[in-house]
Amino acid sequence: MTTAISDMETAYTDAAGRTNPDETELGAGDITSMTLEPGLYKWGTGLLISAAGVTLSGNSSGVWIFQIAQDLDLASGAHVVLSDGAQASNIFWQVGGQTTLGTTSVMKGIILCKTAIVMETGASLEGKALAQTAVTMDASLVNTSGTSIIDTLSSPLVIVVAVVAVVGIAALYLARKVIWKK
Numbered sequence: 701m702t703t704a705i706s707d708m709e710t711a712y713t714d715a716a717g718r719t720n721p722d723e724t725e726l727g728a729g730d731i732t733s734m735t736l737e738p739g740l741y742k743w744g745t746g747l748l749i750s751a752a753g754v755t756l757s758g759n760s761s762g763v764w765i766f767q768i769a770q771d772l773d774l775a776s777g778a779h780v781v782l783s784d785g786a787q788a789s790n791i792f793w794q795v796g797g798q799t800t801l802g803t804t805s806v807m808k809g810i811i812l813c814k815t816a817i818v819m820e821t822g823a824s825l826e827g828k829a830l831a832q833t834a835v836t837m838d839a840s841l842v843n844t845s846g847t848s849i850i851d852t853l854s855s856p857l858v859i860v861v862a863v864v865a866v867v868g869i870a871a872l873y874l875a876r877k878v879i880w881k882k
Contacts, residue, residue: 708830712812715765715794732778738762738790746770746797753779756808760785764809769796772811776802776820780809788826801825801840 722739729743732750738758747768756764762785766772772795774780782788791809793799799813801823811817813831819840826843829835 708812709832711792711810711830712794712814712832715792715812716767716796718765718767721767735783736764738764738786740765740767742767744769746773748773748775749778749780750775751777753781753806755781755783756786756791757783758786760787760790762786762790764791766791766793768794771795771797772799772813774799774801774805774807774823777804778802779806782808791827799829799831 718740720740721742723741725743725745726736726741727734729745730748730750731754732748733752733754735755735757741764743766747766747770758764764786772793780791788808789810793809793811793813795811795813795815797813798815799811799817801807801817801819803820804822805820805824807823807825807827809827811825811827811829811831813829815831816834816836817829817831819825819829819835819837819842821838822840823837824841824843828844829842
């Protein structure tokens with residue numbers, strides 16, 4: 701666990717430390733409806749992607765690094781769309797504040813967040829959600845780019861499923877004891 705935390709902090713520091721951005725303050729912090737090519741993008745504020753979404757267009761070796769000093773907000777229903785071979789594993793969102801993926805939004809890339817990542821109901825991510833404090837998910841989906849899909853349900857439901865499983869195991873144990881006594 702310590703190694704994983706250290707690796708995340710190293711990745712965050714590396715992304716934050718990149719210099720000579722290709723674009724600064726693009727769209728005054730709103731990149732909705734834009735098509736962005738590979739490069740280093742930097743904002744001294746937060747970043748918004750509204751429902752119309754954003755397209756990242758480039759070949760399979762293209763790399764996007766987004767340096768965001770404050771919050772990253774992907775609005776409800778917004779999509780980050782990849783085109784021309786762009787790969788989610790080559791997209792890095794370095795966020796100084798909180799990241800919020802709105803209801804039914806679709807995000808692509810690796811989120812490296814200084815504080816918290818909140819994935820609202822039905823939000824999905826192709827990539828990774830790495831935060832230094834917390835990742836909160838509510839009926840959200842994460843596809844870790846080329847590995848298995850992890851379907852995470854809201855916390856109360858997970859607890860109910862766990863309790864039902866424990867009760868089921870206990871019932872089987874008791875049934876076995878009763879059957880063996882006969």
